[in-house]
Amino acid sequence: MRTPKKLYSDERIIYHSELSTCPRCERPLVMHNYLAWDKTVQTLGGVLSIASRPGHCVQTTCSGHTMRLLSAQGQQIAMPGSTYGYDVLTRIGWLRQERRDTWAEVQADLALRIHISVSHVRYLYQSVYLPLLACHERQSWERLAQVAEANGGLLIALDGLAPEGGEPQLWFIRELLTGLTLRSGWLSRQDQATFEAFLQPVSALDWPILAVLSDKQRGLEPAVASVLPNSLHQFCQPHYLKNLAEPLHEADSAFKVALRKAVWQEIGVLIRSEQANETPKHGLLTTTGLLPTAIPKTTIPDSAEDTSSTPSAKKELLPAEVIERAETRVADDLIVQLLRRTRYLLTLKGRPPFCLAGIETYQRLQEVASLSSELLAHRHHPSLTCLAEGLQTSLSHFTDQYQELQQGATWLCDIAAILNPPPERPATGKQVAQRLRTYLDQRLQQSDISPRLDAFSKHLNKVSTSYWPGLFHCYDLEGHFRDTQRRLLRTTGQKGQTRRTLHRTGAWELLPRPPTEAERLVAFRQVPLTALADEQQRLRQHRKRFRLHTRSARRAKAQLDQLRLQWLALSSTPTG
Numbered sequence: 094m095r096t097p098k099k100l101y102s103d104e105r106i107i108y109h110s111e112l113s114t115c116p117r118c119e120r121p122l123v124m125h126n127y128l129a130w131d132k133t134v135q136t137l138g139g140v141l142s143i144a145s146r147p148g149h150c151v152q153t154t155c156s157g158h159t160m161r162l163l164s165a166q167g168q169q170i171a172m173p174g175s176t177y178g179y180d181v182l183t184r185i186g187w188l189r190q191e192r193r194d195t196w197a198e199v200q201a202d203l204a205l206r207i208h209i210s211v212s213h214v215r216y217l218y219q220s221v222y223l224p225l226l227a228c229h230e231r232q233s234w235e236r237l238a239q240v241a242e243a244n245g246g247l248l249i250a251l252d253g254l255a256p257e258g259g260e261p262q263l264w265f266i267r268e269l270l271t272g273l274t275l276r277s278g279w280l281s282r283q284d285q286a287t288f289e290a291f292l293q294p295v296s297a298l299d300w301p302i303l304a305v306l307s308d309k310q311r312g313l314e315p316a317v318a319s320v321l322p323n324s325l326h327q328f329c330q331p332h333y334l335k336n337l338a339e340p341l342h343e344a345d346s347a348f349k350v351a352l353r354k355a356v357w358q359e360i361g362v363l364i365r366s367e368q369a370n371e372t373p374k375h376g377l378l379t380t381t382g383l384l385p386t387a388i389p390k391t392t393i394p395d396s397a398e399d400t401s402s403t404p405s406a407k408k409e410l411l412p413a414e415v416i417e418r419a420e421t422r423v424a425d426d427l428i429v430q431l432l433r434r435t436r437y438l439l440t441l442k443g444r445p446p447f448c449l450a451g452i453e454t455y456q457r458l459q460e461v462a463s464l465s466s467e468l469l470a471h472r473h474h475p476s477l478t479c480l481a482e483g484l485q486t487s488l489s490h491f492t493d494q495y496q497e498l499q500q501g502a503t504w505l506c507d508i509a510a511i512l513n514p515p516p517e518r519p520a521t522g523k524q525v526a527q528r529l530r531t532y533l534d535q536r537l538q539q540s541d542i543s544p545r546l547d548a549f550s551k552h553l554n555k556v557s558t559s560y561w562p563g564l565f566h567c568y569d570l571e572g573h574f575r576d577t578q579r580r581l582l583r584t585t586g587q588k589g590q591t592r593r594t595l596h597r598t599g600a601w602e603l604l605p606r607p608p609t610e611a612e613r614l615v616a617f618r619q620v621p622l623t624a625l626a627d628e629q630q631r632l633r634q635h636r637k638r639f640r641l642h643t644r645s646a647r648r649a650k651a652q653l654d655q656l657r658l659q660w661l662a663l664s665s666t667p668t669g
Contacts, residue, residue, distance in 0.1 A: 100133050100176075100208070102142035108164030115150035115157040122148040122162065130163055134171040135207040136178035143170055169618040172625075177217065181207060183614040185214055186222040190606065219636075223601035224628035228620040230604050233273055240270050241300035249275065249295065251307040253283075265603070266295060269306065272605050279635070288316030296320050304566055308332045309559065328563040330512055334505065336556050338446030340549055341501045345443060348498060349451035352491050353439045356458065359483035360435070363476060367432040427468075428476050435461055435480070446505055455495045458484055500542075501549050507532060508553070512564075522565035533557055601632065 107128065115122055124146050131144040145167045150157035171178045181203065188194045188202055199218075200211045241247050253264040261279035268275055275295055280287050295302065304325040305317050309332070317326050357364075438457045443450030465481035468474075511528050514520045520528075536550040557564075607613040 100135065100140050102133055103139040105142045106144075106167075108143065108145045108167030110145075110148040110162040110164055111166065112148065112162055115152070115155060116162075117157040118150060118152055118155045120150055120152050120155065123151050124148050125161070129161060130167065130173075132171070132176065134176055134178050135181065135209075136170070137180045137184060137206050139206075141170065141178075143167055172221070173622065175221070177207070177209070179617050180614055181209075182217055182222050182225065183610055183617060185218050186226070186606075187610045187613065189218055219598065220629060220632065223598060223604075224625055224632055225617045225620055226604050226606055227601055227628050228624045229607075229616045230273065231624070232616075232619070233271070237268065237271060237273060238300070240268070244270065244303070246301035246303040247298070248304050248306070249302060251292075251305065251313065253280070264291065266292070274604055277603070283310065284312040285316045285319070288313050289320050292316060292320040306567075309563070314563075325566040326563045327566040328560050330564065330567075333556070333560045333564060334446040334509055334512075336560075337508065337553055338449075338505055340552050341498065341505065342443065342445040342449065344501075344545070345449040345451035345498055347451075348491065348494055349441070349443070349454055352451065352454060352458075352487065355487040355490060356435070356439060356484065359487045360480055363479050363483070364432055364436050367429055367436075424472065424474055424477075428474060428480070431461060431465065431477075431480060435484070447502070447509070449498065449502055452495065452498050452502055455488065455491060459488060462488060497543055497545055500546055504536060504549070504553065520568060522568040525568055526561075526565045529557065598632075598636070 109124065110122065112122055114120060125148070127146075128144040129147045132142075134141050134143055145163040147161035147163050149160055149162065152158060169179065184203065185199055188199045194202070196211050196215050200209060200214045203209050203214070237247075248269040250267050250269050251264065252267075253262050261281045262283060264278060264280050265274060266276040267273065276291065278291065280291060302321050302324040304327050305321060306327045306329060307313055307317070309328045314326065317324070435458065438454055438461070441450040441454050441457075443453070462481055462484035465477055465484065469477055469481055508529065511525060511532060514525065533550075533554050537554055539547075539550065542550070607616050
């Protein structure tokens with residue numbers, strides 16, 4: 094077993110109770126003749142040896158006579174049972190969450206001032222700092238009360254993160270105007286009863302819930318109606334638009350695949366030859382560093398030479414030939430750039446509802462084809478001719494399908510514009526609903542459209558009818574819900590966080606925190622130790638679920654060995 098390093102303190106401090114009289118009978122306090130809470134603490138300013146001389150009441154019949162009144166200032170240096178100061182804990186959280194440092198980088202920053210290992214940095218962050226953050230947020234009731242009184246109630250948002258590996262789903266209830274997390278937890282099921290249990294504490298608050306923002310989920314909608322019957326239930330408009338675009342996105346994806354295949358059949362040989370000419374025989378492209386690759390000379394001399402296998406084959410070129418050769422190189426370079434652009438366009442990916450890769454690919458390839466034809470009218474080049482003719486032939490087979498998809502995309506943009514009236518012309522929920530209803534009816538009544546567009550218009554009406562009861566409350570709530578995309582609960586966490594980490598500690602990782610390191614330190618020193626102990630226990634119970642979720646063979650073996658020992662310690666029973 095490794096011998097722990099001995100710490101030598103830079104300063105010895107003995108604190109006394111700040112009280113001069115007994116809090117029970119108000120008689121003078123006297124100090125005990127011994128020291129309590131005697132410990133060595135590592136802080137960012139140095140190693141301190143601290144202790145507290147407790148006080149007690151002089152009256153033997155007073156209950157304060159048996160009390161040990163310690164110094165509050167001394168207890169704000171470090172937590173009980175910890176040899177690291179609150180400033181160290183705050184620094185770890187600041188480096189991890191604000192600077193996005195790795196555990197090794199955090200340890201390297203602290204190692205200049207204190208003795209600490211990488212594993213202990215990770216432990217302090219996960220088991221101490223995050224619970225402190227949760228306890229600090231619970232001290233924001235006054236801020237929540239001020240917002241509720243100013244607005245006549247609260248606005249809440251519900252959102253969940255897709256589960257990992259069959260585990261429960263992470264869900265949040267956040268107050269929109271303050272950003273405070275009212276409730277967060279893992280739901281083993283997403284049915285009405287589970288959502289009702291999750292929402293029940295919110296309904297018991299002292300302030301009314303004006304409205305709820307969420308997606309339209311099967312179990313969530315009746316749960317909100319049951320637990321919060323007097324609250325408006327606003328459905329998320331971005332989710333609504335995404336559901337509207339589903340069939341169009343599927344058709345656009347199939348369109349992109351077919352278009353890509355057709356283009357490769359027509360000009361695939363040309364694109365591959367350009368890629369092969371671009372790549373040197375050794376396979377290295379641009380290389381930099383301490384040992385960079387030499388830059389090839391691309392300048393054309395005033396008197397170019399035709400290099401042959403023997404020096405005697407060299408001949409002087411006329412000025413016109415020099416100019417023609419230079420122009421040919423420039424033309425070849427331009428065609429290479431067009432081919433690279435074409436190759437890139439064949440790799441575009443879409444994101445519904447508005448970023449449709451098939452439509453964009455067709456439009457951008459049409460631009461390349463038009464430019465190629467324009468260039469050919471000025472100067473002929475065989476590769477350019479092949480590119481222009483190949484693109485025109487490929488695109489001509491998809492014109493009708495492109496126009497259908499473009500019409501569907503236009504409908505989506507029109508609906509989005511109806512839902513987002515300009516600020517200079519605000520509209521009520523009733524007005525927006527009337528405009529949307531009129532627009533959908535016009536689409537249904539069109540008779541000169543293709544069967545695909547007719548089916549899409551019916552899909553728009555069906556999805557809109559499903560969302561209708563909760564789609565327009567946001568326009569009548571004094572603008573609090575207008576920017577629904579910005580006010581949606583963000584479940585991506587800090588930069589660099591993986592989905593796995595969010596599932597394991599997401600409820601703590603996503604909590605709001607004080608803006609500066611100094612404010613965070615002051616807030617943590619005011620956290621009651623009993624509340625911190627409860628929160629640490631809550632975190633430990635949750636993390637037990639993921640103990641065996643590891644791909645490390647060494648760690649898994651250690652955990653399985655421990656499980657085996659615990660099992661063998663049980664009383665044996667007959668088997669078979």
